[in-house]
Amino acid sequence: MKGDWQTRQTLLQRAKDPSDESAWLDFVSYYESFIRMIILKMNISASESDDITQDVLLSIWKNLKGFESDSNRAKFRTWLSTIVRNRVLNHIRDRQSHHNRMKNVKKEWVEEGKLISQSELEEVIEKDWKRHITKLALNNISKHFSGVAVNVFEMSLRGVENKQIAAELNLADSSVRTLKSRVQQSLVKEVAHLIQELEA
Amino acid sequence: MPDDKSMEDETYLDSLSEYYDFAQDSSTHREELPIYKKARIKDRNYKADTLLARGGMKEVYKVYDEKMGRHLALARLQEGAPELLYEPFLREAALTALLDHPNIITVFDYGLDDVEGPFFTMELKTGHGFDQLLKDQTSEKRDLKRLLDIFLRICDGIAFAHSRQVLHLDLKPANIQIGQYGEVVVCDWGLGKVMGKSDINSENFDQLLINPDLLNEVTLSGKIRGTPGYMAPEQILKGGEKSKQTDIYALGSILYHILMGKTPHQGSTDEILNKTVEGDVVIPDSVRLSLGLRSILLKALAKDIEMRYSCVEDMQKDIENYIRGYSTLAENPNIFTELNLFYRRHALVCQMVLGFVFIFTLGTSLFLYHLEQSRQETKEAREVVETVTEVLVEKKQWREMELVARSKNHSHYQYFQNPKKNTYLALEVLEEALRIKPNSNEAKYHQAEMFFISQDFPRSLGVLQDLSNRSTMEKLSRRFQNASLNKEGLLEFSLFSDCILQLADNEWNYFLIERMIAYDQQQRRESVDYKPLVKATFMSQIWGDDVNFKYDETTKSLSLQGQGIRSLLSHNKEQSGESILRFLDIVRLDLRGSKIQQLDELEGLLKLRELDIRNTSVKSVLPLNRFHVLNLIINDGQFKKEQLDELEGWIEVSVFSE
Structure with a gap:
């Protein structure tokens, strides 16, 4: 119970402690689906991507302690993309040696040479991570809002104009603006919170 | 339109992820972040906006519970509170924790922190x-x-x-x-x-x-x-x-x-x-x-x-x-207060009763019974309307929507418990909805449906014309608007049959028909044969030709065979949940060779005693324990012995080898 409600460490920091199993499980819950999605984007089949995802997580777990974050936010993602790319490369090599032993199997997977480059991968990860985190944050804060508020906000994301939103949801123009800005403010806070927790 | 859709999703996600950069820029204002709020609690240095209330030595903060992902109220003693207060302070939490009731604040957790002293967390009420x-x-x-x-x-x-x-x-x-x-x-x-x-x-x-x-x-x-x-x-x-x-x-x-x-x-x-x-x-x-x-x-x-x-x-x-x-x-x-109050509560009834003493002398007490019943119904309907009206005070549009939703309780969900009463109640609520928003098309449409179901064709026609609706319902309303109705206010049965058979041409009229038959069956006194109507309605829900529907009136046996039969229910979303076959008094049901899978679907077939499910796709016989089937006929090896052992003792299983 002591100090339970007031820890100052971020999730990433706590996950470094090999004895803090719950922190690690939380960490996995945030990252696992993201890592799998990235691997799938690298043209790896669904069944293989499961193995590689686990492989990546294991590798993160082993190396997290050595990872030092500083003010440079992008650093964790660079680090992550290196791990992902290396694990995928390893996997392809394993597969190829296996393939060489069993000549008759058809080749239909990605060749090592065709694998996405490190810098491209970083870009993909950067973009998808932003989407991942903002989606997660929107999901988290949705609970605190009425369905209408979230609806308004999502419509505005799809580029619907305020006037049209108001007409469609039968709201006053001013309440569309209020609802939207409430969700926006809360979303920014929540995203900032997740960034703090997961990247620092 | 898959491309449009994914394009739309891309815009959506791109705009959404812009908030990432936003947040990164704003994260210099860290005091706004829940985690920093907490940290600040530890530092004994927090922003005033996290404080919800302060009373005496107690302070209440809004905090974020990360584990559960929700906001809570956290109470603690003010800085510098004497340790002597710890116990009584925590007593409030312990005491409240004893009380798990919707009208008492919920305490989630309490404890002692070595830096800050005692704290406890409660649900955060906005209001x-x-x-x-x-x-x-x-x-x-x-x-x-x-x-x-x-x-x-x-x-x-x-x-x-x-x-x-x-x-x-x-x-x-x-x-x-x-x-x-x-x-x-x-x-x-x-x-x-x-x-x-x-x-x-x-x-x-x-x-x-x-x-x-x-x-x-x-x-x-x-x-x-x-x-x-x-x-x-x-x-x-x-x-x-x-x-x-x-x-x-x-x-x-x-x-x-x-x-x-x-x-x-x-x-x-x-x-x-x-x-x-x-x-x-x-x-x-x-x-x-x-x-x-x-x-x-x-x-x-x-x-x-x-x-x-x-x-x-x-x-x-x-x-x-x-x-x-x-x-x-x-x-x-x-006694006078009581009588006075009694009279005031039941003024109408008292006057009526006095009036009806006269009628009593004419020798019929039947009227009173009916009177009382309709009074009850009116009263219930009025109560429903009153509560509905009271609860939804503020916004007209919500009120109207709520009322329409409420009317559906009667016209849809509870309808089959008592078709006549629910028709009446639904119409009452809809009338209220239309009073608030006279041009609500949804309310009008439901109203037309209820008029139509209760065979009040002139009124259903009126509403449908107002909606410029050209459905089968409108055609039929027009056709029957001047038809003479019997004592119970129903069409002559041959006309009613015509009406249903025409509706059954369209599979989407299923729920309308189901309610119409239920209403008719409840009201009609003469004994009539719903079989052709049930058959047509049932068949309207079947895709494919390979179906054999044979009902023998004398033995009350229905034989439903053919690969086309996959379910006894409708595929319509709106339906009672019980099979339309319940309007026949089926004692024996032969489903041999059909594609029936779920015996739950026998719900409502109250007279069913014998069931043949040889060569069907039925996976479990357990639902039968809820019904009154006495004789079950199956193939040798169709079910495992353990499955059959779980059947209630009254079910006799006859096994045939193929």
């Missing part, structure tokens, strides 16, 4: 205090019904606490939170006490409270725990024994406040205290207050503990009785 609500309710536009309703729910909470031997001892409007959605929650159990237990610390605690402004808003000379104006005489007097009646006194004061717009005693704090101790509350005769309420107040606020209500439930019952127009326990009712 406002009852005191605020009372302030807003000026005498001109006071919603007494709502206030009394809230009051009854406060009573619910306190009655529950008393049943757990817990006293609140500081009841007042400010300690009652009204949530955003009307929830009523009693908070601040800081002065509460477990009955019959002498608190080890209570001596200390009382001593501590000599310091003004300590735990709660007790600002007095010291010996006092509670809030002047709401507290009972025994809380002011030295050595006064606190009991359930202490809370009842406070409830009485709250009720007084609700009814009179102020607390029972007015003046400076000392004056209030003196008046409280001195005696009974007086309600001037000039005040317009019914005898019932007047007596409830006087009984709850009696100076003498024995004269007050013996339990909260009694007081509650009196208020409920008042609301419904019965005499209250506090009134000491005599």
Whole structure:
């Protein structure tokens, strides 16, 4: 119970402690689906991507302690993309040696040479991570809002104009603006919170 | 349009992820982040905006619980509070944790932190205090019904606490939170006490409270725990024994406040205290207050503990009785009061009964029975409309939508329990919806449907024409608008059959037909044959030709064979959930060779005794235990022995080898 409600460490920091199993499980819950999605984007089949995802997580777990974050936010993602790319490369090599032993199997997977480059991968990860985190944050804060508020906000994301939103949801123009800005403010806070927790 | 869709998703995600950069830029304002708020609590340095309330030595913050991902209220002692206060402070949490009730604030967790001392977390209620609500309710536009309703729910909470031997001892409007959605929650159990237990610390605690402004808003000379104006005489007097009646006194004061717009005693704090101790509350005769309420107040606020209500439930019952127009326990009712009230409650009925004495002499009591029944129905309908109207006060558009939704309870979900009554109730509610929003097409459409189902064709036609609706329903309404109806208000059966058969041409009319047959069957006195109608309706739900539907009236056997039969229910989303076959009195059902899978679908076939499921896709026979099938016919090896062993003893299984 002591100090339970007031820890100052971020999730990433706590996950470094090999004895803090719950922190690690939380960490996995945030990252696992993201890592799998990235691997799938690298043209790896669904069944293989499961193995590689686990492989990546294991590798993160082993190396997290050595990872030092500083003010440079992008650093964790660079680090992550290196791990992902290396694990995928390893996997392809394993597969190829296996393939060489069993000549008759058809080749239909990605060749090592065709694998996405490190810098491209970083870009993909950067973009998808932003989407991942903002989606997660929107999901988290949705609970605190009425369905209408979230609806308004999502419509505005799809580029619907305020006037049209108001007409469609039968709201006053001013309440569309209020609802939207409430969700926006809360979303920014929540995203900032997740960034703090997961990247620092 | 898959491309448009994914394009749209891309825009959506791109705009959404812009908030990432936004957040990164703004994260320099870290004090706004929940995690920093917490950190700041540790640093004993927080932003004022995280503080929700401060009372005496107690502070309440809004915090974010990461594990559960929700916001909570966290209470702790102010910085520098003496350790002696830890125990009584935590007692509030422990006490409240005993009380798991919807009208009592929920405590999630409490504990001791080595830096900050004790804390506990509670649900975070968004809403406002009852005191605020009372302030807003000026005498001109006071919603007494709502206030009394809230009051009854406060009573619910306190009655529950008393049943757990817990006293609140500081009841007042400010300690009652009204949530955003009307929830009523009693908070601040800081002065509460477990009955019959002498608190080890209570001596200390009382001593501590000599310091003004300590735990709660007790600002007095010291010996006092509670809030002047709401507290009972025994809380002011030295050595006064606190009991359930202490809370009842406070409830009485709250009720007084609700009814009179102020607390029972007015003046400076000392004056209030003196008046409280001195005696009974007086309600001037000039005040317009019914005898019932007047007596409830006087009984709850009696100076003498024995004269007050013996339990909260009694007081509650009196208020409920008042609301419904019965005499209250506090009134000491005599026979005249009772008769007077009885007459007032049932004025209409009394007059009617007198009138009908005359009819009695004509020898028929049947009318009365019908009268009473329709009165009941009207009353129920009126009650439904009244509650609906009261609950949805604010926005017209929501009200109308709510009413339409409410009407669906009758026209859809509960319809089959009593088709006639629910038709009537649905129409009542829809009429109210249309009164609020006369051009609601949805309400009109439902109304047309209900008219049509009850075979009131001229009216359904009227509404449908108004909607410029050209459905089969409209055509049929036009056709039957001048048809003569029988005593029960129904079409001649051959015409009714025509009507159903035409509707059954369209598979989407299923739910309409289902309700029409149910209505007709409930009302029609002559015995008629629904078989062709049931068959046509059933077949309308089947895709494919390979179906054989044979019903033998004498043996009540239905044989349903063919690969086309996959289910006994409709594939329509709107349906009763029971098979349309229930309108036939099937005793034997032969499903051999059909594709039926779920025996749950036999629900409603009340007379079914024999069932043949050879060569079907049925996976489990267990649902049969709920029905009254006596004889089950299956193939050898179709089910495992363990599966059959689970069948109830009354089901005899006949096994045939293929």
